[in-house]
Amino acid sequence: MKFGGTSVEDAQAIGRVAEIVRGRLRRRPVVVVSAMAKVTDQLLAMGRAAGGGDLPAALERSRALRERHLNTARELVGPESFSQLRPELEHDFDQQDELLRGIVAVGELTPRTTDYVVSFGEAISSKIVNAAFQTRGINSTLVDARQCVITDANYTQATPLFDETNPRILSKVNPLVEAGQVVVMGGFIASTSDGVPTTLGRGGSDFSAAIVGAALEAECIEIWTDVDGMLTTDPRVCPGARRIKVVSFDEAAEMAFFGAKVLHPATLLPAVQKNIPVYVLNSRNPKNKGTCVRKRPPGRRGSFTAIATKKNISIVSIVSPRMLLAHGYLHKVFEVFDRHRCPVDIVSTSEVSVSLTVDSGRDVEAIMADLRRFADASCEDKMAIVCLIGENIRGTPGVLAKVFTAVAEGGINVRMVSQGASEINISFVIEEDDVAEAVRRLHARFFESEPKQRRVKRATAWAQAVTAPVV
Ligand code: ASP
Ligand code: MG
Numbered sequence: 001m002k003f004g005g006t007s008v009e010d011a012q013a014i015g016r017v018a019e020i021v022r023g024r025l026r027r028r029p030v031v032v033v034s035a036m037a038k039v040t041d042q043l044l045a046m047g048r049a050a051g052g053g054d055l056p057a058a059l060e061r062s063r064a065l066r067e068r069h070l071n072t073a074r075e076l077v078g079p080e081s082f083s084q085l086r087p088e089l090e091h092d093f094d095q096q097d098e099l100l101r102g103i104v105a106v107g108e109l110t111p112r113t114t115d116y117v118v119s120f121g122e123a124i125s126s127k128i129v130n131a132a133f134q135t136r137g138i139n140s141t142l143v144d145a146r147q148c149v150i151t152d153a154n155y156t157q158a159t160p161l162f163d164e165t166n167p168r169i170l171s172k173v174n175p176l177v178e179a180g181q182v183v184v185m186g187g188f189i190a191s192t193s194d195g196v197p198t199t200l201g202r203g204g205s206d207f208s209a210a211i212v213g214a215a216l217e218a219e220c221i222e223i224w225t226d227v228d229g230m231l232t233t234d235p236r237v238c239p240g241a242r243r244i245k246v247v248s249f250d251e252a253a254e255m256a257f258f259g260a261k262v263l264h265p266a267t268l269l270p271a272v273q274k275n276i277p278v279y280v281l282n283s284r285n286p287k288n289k290g291t292c293v294r295k296r297p298p299g300r301r302g303s304f305t306a307i308a309t310k311k312n313i314s315i316v317s318i319v320s321p322r323m324l325l326a327h328g329y330l331h332k333v334f335e336v337f338d339r340h341r342c343p344v345d346i347v348s349t350s351e352v353s354v355s356l357t358v359d360s361g362r363d364v365e366a367i368m369a370d371l372r373r374f375a376d377a378s379c380e381d382k383m384a385i386v387c388l389i390g391e392n393i394r395g396t397p398g399v400l401a402k403v404f405t406a407v408a409e410g411g412i413n414v415r416m417v418s419q420g421a422s423e424i425n426i427s428f429v430i431e432e433d434d435v436a437e438a439v440r441r442l443h444a445r446f447f448e449s450e451p452k453q454r455r456v457k458r459a460t461a462w463a464q465a466v467t468a469p470v471v
Contacts (some may be wrong), residue, residue: 002032002187002209003384006226007283008125009037011075017129018136020224020286021182025138027219028177030212032145032187033129034205035121036072039065040188047117050100058100066093069124076132079362085131089124096120111155112196119146120207121196122186130184140182148172149190149211151198158190158198160211169215177216185212207267210278214270220273223263224283229291230255230262233307237436238443244305247290251305254389254425258308270291296391304390304446307439311432313345313383314360315415316367319353320375330354336370345385346418346427355416357385357429383415385437387427388442394423403428406445410437 001024003017008341021029035043046061070089074082080296099116103109109117126142148168151158176183187205190198190461200207206223213221230252235241247255249272252265268278272295281290318333335353337344340363347356358364360381371377393399400419403426407414430438 001029001222001224002205003034003129003224004205004226004284005034005037005039007224008033008035008129011072013283014076014129015136016283016286017224018138020132020283021133022136022138023286025182027032029178030177030183030185030216030218031129031133031140032185032205032209032212033122033126034187035070035118035125039121040126040202043118043121044099044114046233047103047109047114050103050117051107052106053104055100055104058104059097062093062096062100065096065120066090069093069128073128073131076128077135081131081135085127088127092120092124092127108225112153115155115158115199116197118199119186119189120251122189125348126184126186130335133182133184138182139180140184141176142187143176143183144171145185145187145189145208146191146195146197148185149200149208150403151190151200153192153198155198157194157201160190160200160207161193162211164193165211166215169212170455173212174216203264204267206263207270210268210271213276215272217274218271218276221268221276221278223278223280225262225280226282226284227262227280228282228285228288229280230306232305232441232447233443237309237439238307240440240443240448242447243288244291245289246294248296248306248391248424250424251389251391252293254387255306255308258310258385258387262291263293265293289358303392304388306389307442307446308387308389309435309439310345310385311386311435312360313357313385313432314364314427315353315355315357315380315383315429315437316364316371316377317353317379318371318375318377321352322374332374333371336367339370340367342367346416347428348416348418357416382432383429384432385427385429386435386438386442387425388446391424393426400426402445404441407438407440409470410434410441412438 006149007017008014021031042065048057049061050058073085073089077085103113130140130142150161150164150168152161173183184231187208188199190200192198208224209221230244230247231241232244241348256264262280271278275295277292277294279290279292282288342358342362345357364379368377368379388403412430412434414428414430419426
């Protein structure tokens with residue numbers, strides 16, 4: 001069970017976490033926690049202040065963090081336990097201040113030191129959560145994640161070394177779980193084989209949970225956050241948006257590309273590879289069944305799972321008669337984008353033209369100048385990509401017709417289309433101003449008008465998936 005920053009943001013939130021964990025005790029949970037909300041950002045700002053030589057500003061930030069954490073701990077555990085916990089926390093913050101003085105003394109903040117600075121967030125939050133569990137009668141033990149998750153030395157974005165990490169997790173965590181202890185660990189933080197603190201990249205606690213869950217071969221991984229799982233589309237655009245009950249790993253990956261911020265599926269890979277389902281749940285609404293991410297969703301032939309959009313897109317169109325029957329032309333075109341380090345999203349080609357989409361503002365003027373050296377190139381802004389995602393559209397005839405009929409009925413002009421690559425998404429480009437209308441029409445067509453009978457069948461399939469046993 002992983003609890004993100006907002007799930008441990010204050011004493012009340014941590015109290016809720018304790019109750020959620022208590023409700024899972026029979027399933028022998030291991031708990032991974034983030035730093036309290038906003039703490040990682042504040043630690044980074046503190047480190048930068050020190051790196052810039054401003055010791056008073058850095059120490060002031062450190063003092064504010066000390067106060068927040070001590071107040072939270074005091075409120076959570078009561079005066080008696082707090083008198084034991086306090087010296088430990090004070091010691092950590094003293095160490096933090098010492099580190100800041102060191103950074104000011106050497107006059108620079110390296111990535112290696114940055115990781116040391118931010119590691120205090122999870123190191124301390126996990127101590128407080130563990131103490132809160134204990135005072136609530138939960139048999140819990142703190143395990144230092146830095147002694148379990150071993151990474152390379154790519155500071156701020158380290159990669160786990162599974163050959164070292166997995167045996168460590170098994171030897172340090174498993175015996176405690178077997179003995180009936182709830183293990184509490186900080187997410188995001190790790191260390192090199194030599195014991196130098198590292199981190200797994202921003203938002204890395206989900207990754208930690210997947211690493212630990214995969215090593216222990218957990219029956220499931222729960223990512224507890226502050227929303228009811230993933231939604232079929234952006235509720236601000238389409239009020240009819242609903243919770244997605246089951247999503248495949250590949251679908252979730254497509255959604256993340258379009259900015260679905262709930263989780264980054266790449267971080268779940270260790271779990272998904274082992275076929276361990278991942279649930280996204282809401283610590284403020286624990287009764288909600290959330291969204292399950294798994295390797296393959298149960299069959300829903302012909303239906304979509306989500307509609308994602310990406311605004312602020314430009315269409316670059318390149319026309320050249322020289323393209324006719326020539327080879328190497330596309331190479332030449334893409335070489336320009338490569339040189340400008342500009343990612344391209346959608347591409348469509350004809351014999352003499354290529355259209356592609358890029359994020360607006362990405363050096364587009366310079367790219368256009370380079371393209372015009374060998375072709376007619378034009379650029380249109382204020383475009384958007386709409387993307388329908390669904391594993392089960394593979395091999396289903398007539399889906400495209402339904403999509404474009406729904407869009408055409410809104411009088412919306414489709415500028416580019418792409419289906420293929422992954423076979424689980426249909427993407428098309430329209431004007432930005434048409435996005436809301438298009439999404440509402442598509443959502444109504446594919447998510448709100450299923451025949452009753454099918455919906456019941458689907459609900460049963462989902463219910464089975466959602467009630468799978470949980471560790
Ligand atoms: N605390 C870290 C961050 O804010 C890791 C996490 O919360 O997942 O990036
Ligand atoms: Mg997060």
